[in-house]
Every structure is written in structure tokens, then in C-alpha cells.
Amino acid sequence: MDFRLNEDQRTLQSAARDFLSKEVSSTVVRSAFDSPDGDSPELYKKMVELGWLGLAVDESLGGVGYGPVEQAVVCEQLGYRCAPGPFFSTACLAVPALVSLGASDLVGPLLDGSKRATVIWDPESVVDAQLADGFVVVDGAVARWLDANEVDVTPRGSVDGTRRLSSVTIKGKGRELGSSEQLQYGDEARAVDLMAAYLCAELVGIMQWALDTTVQYVKDREAFGRPIGVFQAVQHKCADMLVHTETSRSAAYYAAYALAKGLPDAAYATSVAAAYCLDAAHSVTGECIQLHGGIGFTWEHDAHLYFKRVTTNRVLPGSADYHRERALRLDPAR
Amino acid sequence: MDLTWSPEEEAFRQEVRDWLTANVPTDGPAGDVEEFDDSEESFEFRRAWQRTLGEAGYLAMHWPTEYGGGGRTLVEQVIFNEEYARAKAPAPVNGLGLNLVGPTLITHGTDEQKSRFLKNILTADEIWCQGYSEPNAGSDLAGLQTKAELVGDEFVINGQKIWTTLAPFGDWIFVLCRTDPDAPKHQGISYILCDMHQPGVEVRPIRQITGTTGFGEVFFTNARTPASMLVGSLNDGWRVAMTTLMFERGGNILGTAVRYRSMMTDLRALAESTKHNGGYAIDDPVIRQRLGQLLVEVELLRHNSERAMSPLLHGEPPGPESSMGKLYWSEWYVRATELAMDILGTAGLHPGVWLTEYLGARASTIYTGTSEIQRNILAERVLGLPRGGRN
Structure with missing residues (x-):
């Protein structure tokens, strides 16, 4: 019994932390946020070189051959820096979708960075469609692959400039990939559960940043002649942020572990994680703003970047309400 | 990450599960919420259950064997506690003795204290109470005022403790007392063991919101206990007590x-x-x-x-x-x-x-x-x- 990351996973974690702290400053995030398309091509190229696009993909398909826990480790670190770019849409949505559909010829170009992709469930809101060269489309019971020339992408203003949602008009028939079952929640774990678990891991990193940043601020900021961190009203909010963050970490990593091992409770564990993390991240990043006071409400402070990422992430994998209901339905003790 | 148990650990789990299935009484008074059942019947039921556990070697799994405990590794304790909860087994009656004062004596006690008390904790022949909280010292425990003065070779204790679990059934109490009123409040406290069956100790049950009287107040009026009942050093009781709290919060x-x-x-x-x-x-x-x-x-x-x-x-x-x-x-x-x-x-x-x-x-x-x-x-x-x- 050991919940701790193993040595390989810890090595990957510290490598990812070091790399991202060097490469993804607030300036990098803001530059993508304010750019026409939200892209961060230099960063993306380096992530491709590190093999991150195929961390959980089998070596026979050109991946690294790790699993969902290792990918969760990297997603957490990306969340901590609010990293921009189409890593999420490509590595966390499209790659697991294509692998599960057995479309191995389409996976390679995503891993080597020659193409980027996303998944369409609802054509009115498609994650980072403006950055995609290909699209996995859930079309009723069937999944299809469409190239960029088979769709029209209409950007819409998006709350998070680093994770944008666009409308997509589908013009072509594309290539039929088979049943779309893997991309829709069921009673057993499917590719869509992996996507939700990666998103939860990213939320853990986001919460950790909000917690660290808030703790530092309340230690430094003085009011009434004392650091505001001495006040219990402030301390207790920080304590609750800690509980939310650590519990989310337990939730996200257990889900990734259960999916990696193919445990019978993997689908349940994913909904447990999503139900908890989606609400917890909203609370933690909201309290981060609250405890910063006025500065937390400014464009200048980074708190809003994380709050907006959470606002987007909260609705992507199905709502917390949906996952509470699904957890209740899948409760192994029912 | 590897959340599996080894074959040896699984075997131990099965052994515990089998024993609990065969032995957990199903006919006892209701309630595993130990603090809310104050009946003599429930008390004697849980005392008998503790003795059954002891005879089977499933009591005080965290104590070393030389003191009569199970001497089990942490992983075995974890497995045992999981199975115990799964079997909905009632709590042994002398929980404060087993989980708080026992481990404290094993860590900080004298040889005399260990041989005098540990066995009777295991057999539940002596029931222990915790004398920490006072009417004016709860969350601010270090603000406690109950005083102990060394007179000859005895401590003389005066003051009041409250929220004392099992007080109506208690035989002995471990008491945090102020032994140096001039020291800063976390210093000047001592951890002292005291016999509750004496004229200087009076127990008054407190009726709880559940209507039962599982805890009480303990009044000390010139209560006496030998100087050898001090655990750890004089005025070092806060540190001793914190070890105890760690047992209480962590286990x-x-x-x-x-x-x-x-x-x-x-x-x-x-x-x-x-x-x-x-x-x-x-x-x-x-x-x-x-x-x-x-x-x-x-x-x-x-x-x-x-x-x-x-x-x-x-x-x-x-x-x-x-x-x-x-x-x-x-x-x-x-x-x-x-x-x-x-x-x-x-x-x-x-x-x-x-x-x-x-x-x-x-x-x-x-x-x-x-x-x-x-x-x-x-x-x-x-x-x-x-x-x-x-x-």
C-alpha cells in the first residue's frame, strides 16, 4: 500500500516543474491570452520534444509508454503555470480518443507535433478549435475524423483567452472511425473518463498555485499593523483551501491510478474526482481573489487567469452535478 | 503508486476478518457510539468484549509485546482497524487507557508505573479517564488552573476537570496540573496519575444533549497521589500531553x-x-x-x-x-x-x-x-x- 508517486513519477514531476517554471512565466500566459488565437507555439514545440504528447501512449504507437498517472503528473504541473496552447485539446482529448478508436495512423502526427487536434461533442463549443488541424467528431453513435478543410471555425469571445471555445460548422463527411461510445460516459471506464481525470489533475495544479500564492500574500500583506495571515477569518479560509486542494489531489490521482490499472471502480473514481475537483477548484480560486482584496480583482494580478481557466474547465467534462449523480449511480456498495 | 496489499498482508487481513466474523457479539446493547451510552449494562458488555479481544491477542495491537500488546507493525494495525470497523465491532471499554495513557506510559513512564498500570489497562480492571479540559481551559488547554503541590512525598491536587469521558465509571485519571504558577503557561504543567477512589475526588455526571451521562465533571479537593505518580519530569507535562494528543488525533x-x-x-x-x-x-x-x-x-x-x-x-x-x-x-x-x-x-x-x-x-x-x-x-x-x- 503506497499512495506516493514512485521514483520515475517523482523524477518526471520535478523535471516538468523545472521546465515549466523556466518556460511558462506569467508573461508567456498573458501573451497567449492576448494573442489572436491563444497559441503558444514555442512552448508547444518544446513539449512535443519532451515527448509529453504521447506520455500515456504505447511505444508501438510512437508514445513514451507511461500511463495515465504520469500524464496526470504533467497535467498538474501545467495547471500550476496555467500553461497556454493546445496541449489539453490534443494530448488530453484527441489522443486518448484516437487511441481508444484504434485510429493509430492519426495518432503519430499528433505526437510528433506535425498536427494538432481537438474533439467535438457540441459544435457550438469546441475547445481550441482555432488551433486544430484535425477534429474527432462525435456524430451520434459514430465518431468521425475531419481535417481542417472540412470545417469552418468561427471564434467566439471566450472567458479564458488561453483555452478558447469556438463554433464549428461541419462541411465534410470526414472519415468514419467507428462507434463513438468511448467518447461518451457509460457505466464502465472509457476514454472520456481519462479526459476527465486529466482535467482534474490540471485543476489540482491550479488550486496549488492559488493556495501558494494566497498563503504568501497573507503573510506579506499588512493591515491593522499585522500580517493579515494572523487573523483567524483569513487563516480558516486558507485552511479550507488546503483541504480542498489536498482532497482534490487524492481524488485526481486515485482516478488516474484506477484508470491506469483498469480497476472495476475506475469510472466511479473518475466521477468522484470530477464531482469534487470541479467545485473545489472554483472555491479555491475564488477565495484566492477574495483574500487578495482589490488587487485580486485586477487584470494585472494573475488570479483571474486561473479563475477563468477553472470557469472553463468546470463545464468541459460534464458538470459537478452530473458527476455526483453518476457517482451515486455507480456506487460500488449500492 | 501501488495501492495493493502484499500476500502476507492479505493473509493477515483474512485471519482478522475470520476471527471478527466468528466473535463480534451481535446480541449486545445497541450503539457503537461509545460516548453516548452510559448504562451499566453497556459498560459491562464492552468490558467483557475487551477481555475477549485480549485473550485472542487482538487488543492493543500498537503496544509492544513486552507490555502485553500485539506488537504489530503499523501496516498490520491499519489492516486490523479497517477490518474492525468493517465488522462494526464495539469499541473496547478502556479506550482512553489503551490509546492515550498506555502509550504515554510506554514512552514516558517509569518502570514502576508500567508494571503497576499497563496490565490492568489491558484487562479493563482499571478504567482510565482523561483530566485535561477545565471550565476555563478547553481549546486554550494550556490555560488550565488545576493545581498540584508537592507536600512531602505526595502531590496535593485542587481544581476541577470537565467533559471527562467515562467519569462515572473511572478508577484512575491522568491529570494535567499546574505545578509552577510563575512559569509561562505551557511550562509549569505536569502530567500526574491519580486514584479516583478517594475522598478528595468527586465525580458529578453531566447530562448531554443526547440525554445520557457518559461524561462528567471531576472535582479535586486536596486529592492526594504519591510523588511517584508523576509522568515525565516535573513541569514537563505539556510535552508529555502533546504525545498523548498525537495518539488521539493520529490513530x-x-x-x-x-x-x-x-x-x-x-x-x-x-x-x-x-x-x-x-x-x-x-x-x-x-x-x-x-x-x-x-x-x-x-x-x-x-x-x-x-x-x-x-x-x-x-x-x-x-x-x-x-x-x-x-x-x-x-x-x-x-x-x-x-x-x-x-x-x-x-x-x-x-x-x-x-x-x-x-x-x-x-x-x-x-x-x-x-x-x-x-x-x-x-x-x-x-x-x-x-x-x-x-x-
């Missing part, structure tokens, strides 16, 4: 997770069997959301606990998650019992298991450090925020 977290997971299953069954607006409560989407949230949280109590245990099982210091357990489960417990009452409606207002749990849950966010103190600990010791309005 059995996976057992707690199992216990509340089982309560969750009962709560769901309650929703499935309770009529509600022409159907059953489980059909109400609002009730379902609340059940779903509690289910999610109780699953995560388990994973938090596994995470908290992991470094300890591998000889490493605990991480931040280990300090959250008490706050997390006690607040969950309150919310779960509130939902039970909402499901039951007027049917919940009559004596019953859920009413007892609902009222009883209100103690859980207070004892062994209130939720407010738990949050202070997280903020100051884990997050490193500056210490607040206390010193």
Missing part, C-alpha cells in the same frame, strides 16, 4: 473512513426506504445531489487516509494531508446526519438511531480539538501562517 484514520463509508451505505438505504412526496426520498433530485456529494466526500476520506498513511508505512514523516483527517470526517459526519434527518422528516423526531447520531455528531466537531482549532493547526503548522491571537 485509526482508515478505520474511521470505513466506518463512515458504512454509514453512507445506511444513509442511502434510508433514502431508498423512506416515503417522500408520493415516491421515495431517493427519487428526489435534490436529495440525490446531497447523497452524491456525501458519497464523493466519504470516498475521498478513504483516499486522503491512504495518502496520509503512505509515508508513515514507509518510515517517512507525515505530509500535510495527515492533519486534515479530524476536521474532514467530523464535518462530514454532521452533514450526513443532517441529511438523514431531512430524509426522515417528522419520523426523525422520535427516538432512533439517526436521531442519536444527529445529536451525537455535534460533539465530534468539538472534542479532541474543535474544528476551529483544527483549522488553526492547518493554517499555522501546515501553511506556516503567523500565529494569531494566542500565545
Whole structure:
């Protein structure tokens, strides 16, 4: 019994932390946020070189051959820096979708960075469609692959400039990939559960940043002649942020572990994680703003970047309400 | 990450499970909520159960064998506690002796104290009480005023303790006393053992919101105890007491997770069997959301606990998650019992298991450090925020 990351996973974690702290400053995030398309091509190229696009993909398909826990480790670190770019849409949505559909010829170009992709469930809101060269489309019971020339992408203003949602008009028939079952929640774990678990891991990193940043601020900021961190009203909010963050970490990593091992409770564990993390991240990043006071409400402070990422992430994998209901339905003790 | 148990560990689990299946009494007085049943019958039932556990070698698993304990490794204790909770086995009667004063004596006691007391803790021939809280010293425990003065070769104790669990049944009490009134408040405290059967010690039961009298007040009026009943050094009692609190707060977290997971299953069954607006409560989407949230949280109590245990099982210091357990489960417990009452409606207002749990849950966010103190600990010791309005 050991919940701790193993040595390989810890090595990957510290490598990812070091790399991202060097490469993804607030300036990098803001530059993508304010750019026409939200892209961060230099960063993306380096992530491709590190093999991150195929961390959980089998070596026979050109991946690294790790699993969902290792990918969760990297997603957490990306969340901590609010990293921009189409890593999420490509590595966390499209790659697991294509692998599960057995479309191995389409996976390679995503891993080597020659193409980027996303998944369409609802054509009115498609994650980072403006950055995609290909699209996995859930079309009723069937999944299809469409190239960029088979769709029209209409950007819409998006709350998070680093994770944008666009409308997509589908013009072509594309290539039929088979049943779309893997991309829709069921009673057993499917590719869509992996996507939700990666998103939860990213939320853990986001919460950790909000917690660290808030703790530092309340230690430094003085009011009434004392650091505001001495006040219990402030301390207790920080304590609750800690509980939310650590519990989310337990939730996200257990889900990734259960999916990696193919445990019978993997689908349940994913909904447990999503139900908890989606609400917890909203609370933690909201309290981060609250405890910063006025500065937390400014464009200048980074708190809003994380709050907006959470606002987007909260609705992507199905709502917390949906996952509470699904957890209740899948409760192994029912 | 590897959340599997070794074949040896699984074998031990099976052995424990088999024994508990065969031996956990099913005919005892209701209630594993030990603090809320004050009847003589319940007391004697749990004393007999403790002795059964002792004879089978399943008592004090965390004590070294040389003192009559199980001498079990931490991983075995964890497995045992999980199975114990799963079997819904009643708590042994002398919990404060087994979990608090026993380990403290093993760590800090003299040879004389160990040979005098440890055996009778195991056999439940002497029931122990904890003399910590006072009317004016609860969360601010170090503000305690009960005094002990060394007169000849005896301590003379004067003062009052309160919220003393099992006080009406107690034989001995470990008392935190002020032995140097001039020292700063955390210094000048001593940890002293005192016989409760003497004219200078008077116990008055306190009736709780549950209507029962499982705890009480203990008054000391020139109570006497030999100087050899001091545990640790004179005026070093705060440090000794903190070891005790660590035992109280740290132990059995996976057992707690199992216990509340089982309560969750009962709560769901309650929703499935309770009529509600022409159907059953489980059909109400609002009730379902609340059940779903509690289910999610109780699953995560388990994973938090596994995470908290992991470094300890591998000889490493605990991480931040280990300090959250008490706050997390006690607040969950309150919310779960509130939902039970909402499901039951007027049917919940009559004596019953859920009413007892609902009222009883209100103690859980207070004892062994209130939720407010738990949050202070997280903020100051884990997050490193500056210490607040206390010193």
C-alpha cells in the first residue's frame, strides 16, 4: 500500500516543474491570452520534444509508454503555470480518443507535433478549435475524423483567452472511425473518463498555485499593523483551501491510478474526482481573489487567469452535478 | 503508486476478518457510539468484549509485546482497524487507557508505573479517564488552573476537570496540573496519575444533549497521589500531553473512513426506504445531489487516509494531508446526519438511531480539538501562517 508517486513519477514531476517554471512565466500566459488565437507555439514545440504528447501512449504507437498517472503528473504541473496552447485539446482529448478508436495512423502526427487536434461533442463549443488541424467528431453513435478543410471555425469571445471555445460548422463527411461510445460516459471506464481525470489533475495544479500564492500574500500583506495571515477569518479560509486542494489531489490521482490499472471502480473514481475537483477548484480560486482584496480583482494580478481557466474547465467534462449523480449511480456498495 | 496489499498482508487481513466474523457479539446493547451510552449494562458488555479481544491477542495491537500488546507493525494495525470497523465491532471499554495513557506510559513512564498500570489497562480492571479540559481551559488547554503541590512525598491536587469521558465509571485519571504558577503557561504543567477512589475526588455526571451521562465533571479537593505518580519530569507535562494528543488525533484514520463509508451505505438505504412526496426520498433530485456529494466526500476520506498513511508505512514523516483527517470526517459526519434527518422528516423526531447520531455528531466537531482549532493547526503548522491571537 503506497499512495506516493514512485521514483520515475517523482523524477518526471520535478523535471516538468523545472521546465515549466523556466518556460511558462506569467508573461508567456498573458501573451497567449492576448494573442489572436491563444497559441503558444514555442512552448508547444518544446513539449512535443519532451515527448509529453504521447506520455500515456504505447511505444508501438510512437508514445513514451507511461500511463495515465504520469500524464496526470504533467497535467498538474501545467495547471500550476496555467500553461497556454493546445496541449489539453490534443494530448488530453484527441489522443486518448484516437487511441481508444484504434485510429493509430492519426495518432503519430499528433505526437510528433506535425498536427494538432481537438474533439467535438457540441459544435457550438469546441475547445481550441482555432488551433486544430484535425477534429474527432462525435456524430451520434459514430465518431468521425475531419481535417481542417472540412470545417469552418468561427471564434467566439471566450472567458479564458488561453483555452478558447469556438463554433464549428461541419462541411465534410470526414472519415468514419467507428462507434463513438468511448467518447461518451457509460457505466464502465472509457476514454472520456481519462479526459476527465486529466482535467482534474490540471485543476489540482491550479488550486496549488492559488493556495501558494494566497498563503504568501497573507503573510506579506499588512493591515491593522499585522500580517493579515494572523487573523483567524483569513487563516480558516486558507485552511479550507488546503483541504480542498489536498482532497482534490487524492481524488485526481486515485482516478488516474484506477484508470491506469483498469480497476472495476475506475469510472466511479473518475466521477468522484470530477464531482469534487470541479467545485473545489472554483472555491479555491475564488477565495484566492477574495483574500487578495482589490488587487485580486485586477487584470494585472494573475488570479483571474486561473479563475477563468477553472470557469472553463468546470463545464468541459460534464458538470459537478452530473458527476455526483453518476457517482451515486455507480456506487460500488449500492 | 501501488495501492495493493502484499500476500502476507492479505493473509493477515483474512485471519482478522475470520476471527471478527466468528466473535463480534451481535446480541449486545445497541450503539457503537461509545460516548453516548452510559448504562451499566453497556459498560459491562464492552468490558467483557475487551477481555475477549485480549485473550485472542487482538487488543492493543500498537503496544509492544513486552507490555502485553500485539506488537504489530503499523501496516498490520491499519489492516486490523479497517477490518474492525468493517465488522462494526464495539469499541473496547478502556479506550482512553489503551490509546492515550498506555502509550504515554510506554514512552514516558517509569518502570514502576508500567508494571503497576499497563496490565490492568489491558484487562479493563482499571478504567482510565482523561483530566485535561477545565471550565476555563478547553481549546486554550494550556490555560488550565488545576493545581498540584508537592507536600512531602505526595502531590496535593485542587481544581476541577470537565467533559471527562467515562467519569462515572473511572478508577484512575491522568491529570494535567499546574505545578509552577510563575512559569509561562505551557511550562509549569505536569502530567500526574491519580486514584479516583478517594475522598478528595468527586465525580458529578453531566447530562448531554443526547440525554445520557457518559461524561462528567471531576472535582479535586486536596486529592492526594504519591510523588511517584508523576509522568515525565516535573513541569514537563505539556510535552508529555502533546504525545498523548498525537495518539488521539493520529490513530485509526482508515478505520474511521470505513466506518463512515458504512454509514453512507445506511444513509442511502434510508433514502431508498423512506416515503417522500408520493415516491421515495431517493427519487428526489435534490436529495440525490446531497447523497452524491456525501458519497464523493466519504470516498475521498478513504483516499486522503491512504495518502496520509503512505509515508508513515514507509518510515517517512507525515505530509500535510495527515492533519486534515479530524476536521474532514467530523464535518462530514454532521452533514450526513443532517441529511438523514431531512430524509426522515417528522419520523426523525422520535427516538432512533439517526436521531442519536444527529445529536451525537455535534460533539465530534468539538472534542479532541474543535474544528476551529483544527483549522488553526492547518493554517499555522501546515501553511506556516503567523500565529494569531494566542500565545
